[in-house]
Amino acid sequence: MITLYDLVFQNDRRPSPFCWRAKFALAHKGLAWKDEPTGFTEKHKIAFADAQLLPVIKDGEVAVKDSWAIACHLDKAYPDKPLFANEQERLAGQFTNGWTDVTINAQVFPLVVADLVDRVRPEDKAYIIESRGKRLGTADFAGFQARAREKGVSTLRTALEPARRVLREQKFLGGATSNYADYALFGTFMWAYATSPLVLLENDDPVHSWRERMFDQFDGMGRKAKAA
Ligand SMILES: N[C@@H](CCC(=O)N[C@@H](CS)C(=O)NCC(=O)O)C(=O)O
Incomplete structure (x- = not known):
């Protein structure tokens, strides 16, 4: 196990x-x-x-x-039900994984940081204040988040354009069904879902429709998780 x-x-x-x-x-x-x-x-x-x-x-x-x-x-x-059907898919998945880390996660973090700090376990609060305070150069998380939200949501939506172009043409980044590229990006939306009420996507965005499909995957595993 x-x-x-x-x-x-x-x-x-x-x-x-x-x-x-x-x-x-x-x-x-x-x-x-x-x-x-x-x-x-x-x-x-x-x-x-x-x-x-x-x-x-x-x-x-x-x-x-x-x-x-x-x-x-x-x-x-466990070669059954591969996350990557072949080496080309694995390399494409590595690109999506890295793009999400460097571009998308970096843009989401300032938008939710105060909400995140608010929801940490009481025993971990001092740790997150110290570590994230150092990363941001301020312990005024609410002020930092409010300033980030002035332009950050629209910047994030623009940054998602590469995924949007693919999702206009197919249901998942992996094609007709999801593969690890989908999980790499969707993890970021689960992060926001679990920690912040902030609306990240417009309803008519193909990324929004994809996110809904991702929430439904595996018996609604994502949707069933505790939300902010
Ligand atoms: N590159 C790593 C990043 C993992 C990571 O940053 N995890 C965060 C949680 S989202 C963590 O464990 N942070 C612990 C800490 O900040 O002390 C991965 O893909 O697994």
Whole structure:
């Protein structure tokens, strides 16, 4: 049985975009897993993997850290129901994964940071204030978020244009059905969904329709998760 160490916030909210990638990858492959909720200040739980960040999986005796490494491990160890049908798809998926990390996640973070800090477990609050305060250069998260929202939502919508162009022509980034490229990007929308009431997409946006389809995947796994 695979154990997934998943970042946890207050009231069992699961915010981490990277952990959502791993959960969708496991669900796609039809693999069962045991969930191990892990707070920011519970890094001792993932010390066995020599990790500081989530997700981590323990698959028998094998420890794997980093969401991309987890996806590659799962396809190698369990070739059925591949996340990538071939090497070309794996490389295209790596591009979407990196684009989401560098461009999309970086744009979403300032838009939700105060909402995120508000929803962290009380015992992790000091840690997130210190670590994210250092990253942003301010501990005034509400002010930072409000300023970011003045232009940030429309900038994000523009940044999503490469995905929109694909989603005008096909249902998923992976084609007629979803593959890991979809999970890489959708993880970001799960992050926002779990932590912030902010409306990121317009209803008539093809990315919005895709997000709805993604929410429905695997028995509505995303939609059933605790929302902000
Ligand atoms: N490249 C890593 C990034 C993982 C990551 O940044 N995880 C965040 C949660 S979203 C984390 O564990 N942060 C812990 C901390 O900030 O102490 C991946 O794809 O798994």
